Amino acid sequence: MVVKKPDAALTRDQLIASYDGRIAKWRTPDDVVFVDAIALGATGKMQKNKLREQFKEHLID
Numbered sequence: 001m002v003v004k005k006p007d008a009a010l011t012r013d014q015l016i017a018s019y020d021g022r023i024a025k026w027r028t029p030d031d032v033v034f035v036d037a038i039a040l041g042a043t044g045k046m047q048k049n050k051l052r053e054q055f056k057e058h059l060i061d
Helices: 012-018 048-054
Strands: none
């Protein structure tokens, strides 16, 4: 899940390509989903359970 800056012209492929040679290949994300906001809990941590529920139908091609 990625929240883009309002005027950013970043695509999924550009973002994934930016990891090439910077991190191990097996750590490179299989897919990227752009969202408007990520749910945060009271402590400021991401609420992964809400993200999993929201995107449970998302399939990787």
